[in-house]
Amino acid sequence: MHISELETPAVAIDVDILERNLATMAAYVQEHGFGLRPHTKTHKIEAIARMQLRHGSMGLTVAKSEEAVVMAHAGCTDILVAYPVYGPAKWERLAHLARDRRITVAVDSLLPAEGLAGEAVRAGSTIGLLVEFDVGMHRCGVPNAEAALALAQQITRLPGVEMRGLMYYPGHIWDRPEAQAPALAHVEAQLAAVLDALRRAGISAPIVSGGSTPTARNSHLVQGTTEIRPGTYVFNDRNTLGVGACAPEDIAVRVLATVVSASVPGRAIIDSGSKTLTTDRWISGNDQGFGSIDGYPDVAVVGLSEEHGHLDVSRSANTPRAGERVAVVPNHVCPCINLHDRVYFHSQGEVLGSWEVDARGRIR
Ligand SMILES: Cc1ncc(COP(=O)(O)O)c(C=O)c1O
Structure with a gap:
């Protein structure tokens, strides 16, 4: 797969x-x-x-x-x-x-x-x-x-x-x-x-x-x-990239999301909000946005509801369409992983399996 x-x-x-x-x-x-x-x-x-x-x-x-x-x-x-x-x-x-x-x-x-x-x-x-x-x-x-x-x-x-x-x-x-x-x-x-x-x-x-x-x-x-x-x-994230402690090709993690609404010009909504990405900030950057999107450098994740990621696509020449899948680099990967039961691992896009997040919720 x-x-x-x-x-x-x-x-x-x-x-x-x-x-x-x-x-x-x-x-x-x-x-x-x-x-x-x-x-x-x-x-x-x-x-x-x-x-x-x-x-x-x-x-x-x-x-x-x-x-x-x-x-x-x-x-x-x-x-x-x-x-x-x-x-x-x-x-x-x-x-x-x-x-x-x-x-x-x-x-x-x-x-x-x-x-x-x-x-x-x-x-x-x-x-x-x-x-x-x-x-x-x-x-x-x-x-x-x-x-x-x-x-x-x-x-x-x-x-x-x-x-x-x-x-x-x-x-x-x-x-x-x-x-x-x-x-x-x-x-x-x-x-x-x-x-x-x-x-x-x-x-x-x-x-x-x-x-x-x-x-x-x-x-x-x-x-x-x-x-x-x-x-x-191990994974790096947008904060590690922002501080210059890794290169873009060293980021091992993406949150895969789908555009679920693009009905209003200048705006798109993805199926990943704060319950998927966390609201952690981009502390090593300009503090704008809740992640970056591969292939869309001018699209900003400007807001998060629980299950909705709000994209400002108004400054981007090409804009994601409804139904399109996008890959988000989270600001801070550690709390993001803790929101997921399971993560999928792949080599060059081919899924090799999945890992349960064994210590998820082990907060005591
Ligand atoms: C006490 C302590 N040591 C090490 C680390 C790991 O640091 P980093 O997340 O920068 O890899 C953390 C991260 O929160 C920490 O709290």
């Missing part, structure tokens, strides 16, 4: 581009001698997780404890939960997983460290902890070296857990790759202060986990990093 025969809306993944993206990132980390632990929140698919492990990833990253269960089921034996884990059910879930695989969790306060420690002792397992350090995103993470050291010292006194190092997330850096050096130098300086404080206190930090897709291939500019966690790089 050709992708043009798939019922729409449908997510189509070009498996050749996907494989190339995995190989390129694997080659980059190998060249610079650090580890790759991709963030699987982008795809949430066991088969792709296994492809990443085959492509030399040392383990996988997840955000949520339920995602860790899915990735353990996929066969991963070394999982980082890069998210503060609050609540006994989650601590128990992870302590249980840690019985026969390596589980590491990032924390920025004592409470989840104590919770995880208690459950690990009960389960007879050991959970590794990373102190999350805020390098500029201002989301999670302790704010300075003193706080990082204080938390690391408290962790070393807990039973059931093991202080394994630091985590940072340079998710605030959206400069083009060739202009990222100053921002990454600032990250490096902050990190050096934390590593220095730990060293003076005799606390070892064998893991220093960083990375994002926009900065991925500049990760070597942050000295001290031992592994990176890019996620979006």
